[in-house]
């Protein structure tokens with residue numbers, strides 16, 4: 424007669440260790456899957472928004488892309504333009520072609536705004552200081568590179584540095600970047616910001632270093648004028664001067680990667 428058999432301690436330990444091993448194999452894979460999903464959502468949002476900019480240019484504005492600068496006389500100086508702000512008239516024009524205006528910001532940059540006392544529910548938003556100085560402009564969770572006055576955006580510190588072209592109309596070359604994930608560094612604020620950081624989330628650190636160049640996961644999506652969107656690791660990106668508002672004109676206060 425067969426004896427009813429129970430698990431031995433050894434068998435139980437083997438089962439437990441196999442489960443632990445499986446978990447340790449699967450968890451990083453799940454984390455990577457989440458990062459990949461976020462990149463894909465971001466790319467889809469960038470595609471929708473660049474297409475909305477194109478629709479705006481065709482229907483409303485004589486092929487001219489939405490204006491991405493502050494729109495005062497001083498914005499004729501490239502240093503006074505900002506790439507993560509867009510004029511409210513342009514924002515409203517683009518919004519007509521989007522079902523949900525929240526796609527205008529990378530899903531990972533929500534947390535960034537939550538750090539800000541001017542954060543309001545929903546994205547993007549008009550910062551109170553913009554209203555105070557009567558420059559109604561929306562802040563994006565992306566850098567918007569279209570429609571700036573300066574076609575060739577110079578670097579005031581290093582004239583030999585890579586310049587970037589701001590596309591101003593639809594007939595400009597389709598390979599020009601139109602909207603890109605925010606990856607920037609400010610010596611004034613001593614802050615580094617990366618939309619897709621090493622753990623897949625937005626990173627904003629209080630010190631300057633060379634962010635994640637060893638980490639292949641760190642980078643951002645780059646949306647081109649032709650509507651295509653390309654993921655780039657930070658090691659493949661170039662630094663561009665995108666703002667020179669702070670300090671004197673020779674300082675290199677905020678620059679973006681794409």
Ligand SMILES: [Zn+2]
Nearest residue numbers: 465529604618
């Ligand atoms: Zn993104």
